[in-house]
Amino acid sequence: MIELSGLRKKFGEVEAVRDVSFTAADGTVVGLLGPNGAGKTTTLRMLSGLMRPDAGTIRLDDADVVADPIGAQTRMGLLPDSRGLYPRLTPIEHIEYFGKLHGLSGPALAQRTQALITLLGLGEVSKRRVAGFSQGERTKVALARALVHQPRNVILDEPTNGLDVLSTRAMRDLIRGLRRDGCCVLFSSHIMQEVSALCDRIVVIAHGKVVADGTPDELRSLTGRENLEDAFVVLTGQMEEVS
Amino acid sequence: MKPLHQFWTIWTKELRDGARDRRSIASVLIGTVMTPLLFGVMITVVASRNKSAEEIKLPVAGSQYAPAFMNWLRQQTGVEIVPAPADPEAAVRERKEDVVLIIDKDFAKDMGRAIPAPVKLVSDSTREGSRPKVTRVRKLVNAYSGQLAALRLLARGVAPSVAQPVGLEEVEVSSAQQKLAELLNILPLMLVLAALTGGMQIAIDTTAGERERGSLEPLLLSPVPRGVLAAGKCLAAAAFGCGSVLFSMLLTVNVMRRVPWQDLGIRFRVSDGNLLSLLALILPLALFLSAVVAFVSIFARSFKEAQGYIGYIILLPMLPGIIASLYPLSNRPYLAPIPVLGQYALAADVLGGKPPAVAFYILAGLSVLACAAALMALSARLLKREAIIFGR
Numbered sequence: 001m002i003e004l005s006g007l008r009k010k011f012g013e014v015e016a017v018r019d020v021s022f023t024a025a026d027g028t029v030v031g032l033l034g035p036n037g038a039g040k041t042t043t044l045r046m047l048s049g050l051m052r053p054d055a056g057t058i059r060l061d062d063a064d065v066v067a068d069p070i071g072a073q074t075r076m077g078l079l080p081d082s083r084g085l086y087p088r089l090t091p092i093e094h095i096e097y098f099g100k101l102h103g104l105s106g107p108a109l110a111q112r113t114q115a116l117i118t119l120l121g122l123g124e125v126s127k128r129r130v131a132g133f134s135q136g137e138r139t140k141v142a143l144a145r146a147l148v149h150q151p152r153n154v155i156l157d158e159p160t161n162g163l164d165v166l167s168t169r170a171m172r173d174l175i176r177g178l179r180r181d182g183c184c185v186l187f188s189s190h191i192m193q194e195v196s197a198l199c200d201r202i203v204v205i206a207h208g209k210v211v212a213d214g215t216p217d218e219l220r221s222l223t224g225r226e227n228l229e230d231a232f233v234v235l236t237g238q239m240e241e242v243s
Numbered sequence: 244m245k246p247l248h249q250f251w252t253i254w255t256k257e258l259r260d261g262a263r264d265r266r267s268i269a270s271v272l273i274g275t276v277m278t279p280l281l282f283g284v285m286i287t288v289v290a291s292r293n294k295s296a297e298e299i300k301l302p303v304a305g306s307q308y309a310p311a312f313m314n315w316l317r318q319q320t321g322v323e324i325v326p327a328p329a330d331p332e333a334a335v336r337e338r339k340e341d342v343v344l345i346i347d348k349d350f351a352k353d354m355g356r357a358i359p360a361p362v363k364l365v366s367d368s369t370r371e372g373s374r375p376k377v378t379r380v381r382k383l384v385n386a387y388s389g390q391l392a393a394l395r396l397l398a399r400g401v402a403p404s405v406a407q408p409v410g411l412e413e414v415e416v417s418s419a420q421q422k423l424a425e426l427l428n429i430l431p432l433m434l435v436l437a438a439l440t441g442g443m444q445i446a447i448d449t450t451a452g453e454r455e456r457g458s459l460e461p462l463l464l465s466p467v468p469r470g471v472l473a474a475g476k477c478l479a480a481a482a483f484g485c486g487s488v489l490f491s492m493l494l495t496v497n498v499m500r501r502v503p504w505q506d507l508g509i510r511f512r513v514s515d516g517n518l519l520s521l522l523a524l525i526l527p528l529a530l531f532l533s534a535v536v537a538f539v540s541i542f543a544r545s546f547k548e549a550q551g552y553i554g555y556i557i558l559l560p561m562l563p564g565i566i567a568s569l570y571p572l573s574n575r576p577y578l579a580p581i582p583v584l585g586q587y588a589l590a591a592d593v594l595g596g597k598p599p600a601v602a603f604y605i606l607a608g609l610s611v612l613a614c615a616a617a618l619m620a621l622s623a624r625l626l627k628r629e630a631i632i633f634g635r
Contacts, residue, residue, distance in 0.1 A: 083461070084458030
């Protein structure tokens with residue numbers, strides 16, 4: 001369960017996030033949708049505990065992210081915008097490193113590592129150093145290390161960015177699997193199909209504010225558009241440019 | 244227990260990652276190998292020059308004009324008279340000879356009339372290498388002249404001491420060990436440089452490198468206290484620094500034990516105890532230097548940028564060396580608490596054969612570790628800054 005309310009963040013004169021509040025319940029997939037520069041990544045960074053909001057509260061289950069970021073980080077798995085890997089380590093070593101940092105060890109860690117390797121289809125390259133991996137393989141390794149501690153809250157920043165069709169499908173399956181397991185999944189995207197294919201609820205952000213929050217059907221009826229993409233364009237105030 | 248487990252995880256990961264970075268390990272090894280080897284070659288060359296002054300072949304032109312003088316020269320140890328080249332000055336200028344002695348054809352006549360008998364010493368003072376030999380020849384000529392002067396005075400019923408109003412006696416207070424220490428001053432410098440360069444690559448790679456690759460943000464998402472993170476990274480770098488120091492010391496000592504010190508009139512006496520004392524001084528410094536590099540590198544967005552900053556940090560171990568050439572650092576154990584400078588001061592005493600009290604080692608070690616801890620705490624704070632986590 002993720003709860004954000006009254007979130008604000010300013011960088012110098014620029015108000016990146018003005019007023020963001022929404023809730024993501026367990027067992028649901030929530031899409032954070034918005035055009036480039038709408039404040040999605042900034043919102044997720046504040047949610048991760050690495051960036052302090054100027055105002056507002058963030059709760060993860062019963063942990064206060066702003067007051068106790070480290071406590072909150074044990075409950076969340078986050079695939080951030082930057083997915084840097086260690087070129088001289090193998091996928092297995094990456095997963096084990098982050099598993100150990102989360103306090104896992106011994107057979108439990110080995111089992112979890114193997115499960116992630118299988119789940120993400122990294123078997124063939126699991127013992128190869130990641131230097132020279134394709135974008136898709138890198139994203140999978142980054143995802144595996146974010147999920148190693150079996151977090152109940154999973155936050156993904158544009159998870160399908162740079163992935164081919166096959167990898168995108170695998171990512172969708174993974175997200176559905178997490179929902180089945182009762183996790184709370186929040187992911188950001190600017191791709192409409194992505195969001196409509198997966199999300200129980202959509203939160204639309206534009207210019208640092210939440211402009212709509214509801215199921216895909218609710219958004220369609222709110223804007224009076226049958227096509228979700230049209231609805232998105234209306235909501236984010238880009239209407240004039242399109243028509 | 245958990246932070247300790249995390250620390251161990253970070254430390255071992257950085258060691259493994261660093262050990263796989265073959266290229267930077269090779270560059271450190273080459274750097275560490277070159278300095279002692281160059282030093283060894285340098286000392287050997289100086290020693291062989293000194294040796295060349297002991298066993299000399301002296302070309303003399305006109306030796307037939309001064310048979311007595313030649314006989315006297317031949318009786319001196321290590322002197323062999325050889326025929327001079329046709330043009331002595333040209334031969335010296337062209338470096339075929341270091342020194343040539345020319346006896347004037349009027350030598351015997353002037354000697355008989357008791358006026359200075361002309362002898363020319365041909366040498367080139369710009370040639371560093373021939374200087375010991377020239378000095379030796381000059382001394383020989385002066386000695387012969389002095390002996391004859393004394394004999395002449397005696398023949399005239401005058402005590403030779405009359406002609407020597409001032410009796411100059413040179414008292415040399417520096418022990419041979421101190422002369423050696425002067426030469427050995429380069430040893431602490433080499434070890435400190437080894438400590439710095441050995442840990443540097445890891446210290447940069449785990450900070451600026453982590454930022455450059457974009458792996459810092461994911462790393463900071465794991466629930467690890469920033470202090471544990473900074474400590475794990477700095478101690479991993481320090482481990483490499485220590486390895487580099489040990490390697491450098493083994494190599495340097497082996498080179499030094501093979502250098503012909505006896506030709507310099509010095510006995511190389513650096514005991515294993517002295518070497519252990521040096522290690523006790525320098526090894527804690529490895530952590531301090533790694534912490535300095537890591538702290539500075541956190542500000543850099545890329546490995547390259549960090550290397551630019553580190554160019555100035557290299558001055559850190561050099562500076563006390565420069566100070567030492569202006570103000571001698573020996574016998575100043577109170578400098579111990581100042582990182583780097585203190586190590587040089589104590590090392591100078593160790594190598595000078597006057598090892599400082601154990602308390603000073605402890606003082607130096609504690610001070611340097613405290614400074615390292617402070618730097619790691621500062622680094623930990625930096626790792627909380629948004630501009631550093633997200634600034635790429």
